[in-house]
Amino acid sequence: MTALSLRALRSGYGDCPVVHGVSAEVPAGGWLAIVGPNGAGKSTVLKTVAGLLPAGGEVLVDGRSRLSRKDLSRIVGYAPQDPSLPVGLTVTDYVLLGRTPHLGLLARESRRDLSIVEEVLTRLDLSELAGRRMDMLSGGERQRAVLARVLAQRASLLLLDEPTTGLDLGHAQALLELIDRLRREDGITVVSTLHDLTFAAQYADQVLLLDGGHAVATGPPAEVLTAAALARYYGATAEVSTTERGELAVLPTRPGKK
């Protein structure tokens, strides 16, 4: 089954078009990495799929278009690059916000909502920080809490905008492993933007390369992430090689140095 179809997606801000006819298909349980240089339109695509910007063309989530905001917020979990964090909220209260789409009008959270939050906190190794204020967490802890809020939503499609921003190598890897585990265990579909192209190649099964709001390449990582594409679209010099373990690695090289 296809979890997300973008058909000639157009989007932008006011009368400023940014995304010009992007198409992609993400099967249920798949991981699509959206890559491309700064300003290519990666975040704009995610915001549009999340229903935060008007879309031209078609966006089908689980085969359905024009989902109500309520339905969309039950199926789609969106973690922005820079989420605004309400001041003074504890980790538990923040993660509970993920249950909002499931609450009736004026309804308070139920025991089930609280137990889902507890389970997610345990899974993300956040139980000990449950009572800590969000603004008193380290960058890595905060990223995990943001992911916890999205998971508490029980969404089947995760839109993650640069989930590893600000994380050191170990924490970035741990977070991506966790997302990958959820994908395998729960069949969740992931669409994420990623600047680290080695990570994109390791975790995603499909890569969509954007440039200037256009999809310039799409396919398996090895087909999209070539040295020629990095030179052309990023203006970067890099070696792309396959490690002994069969993983693709993107290594920037100093321009002009031998």
Ligand SMILES: Nc1ncnc2c1ncn2[C@@H]1O[C@H](COP(=O)(O)OP(=O)(O)OP(=O)(O)O)[C@@H](O)[C@H]1O
């Ligand atoms: N709120 C906004 N209003 C107007 N233009 C915007 C707004 N947000 C982004 N843009 C513009 O849209 C274009 C695409 O931005 P977007 O954030 O989608 O790029 P990106 O590929 O995610 O970039 P980055 O890698 O730097 O995060 C850029 O030219 C940007 O200046």
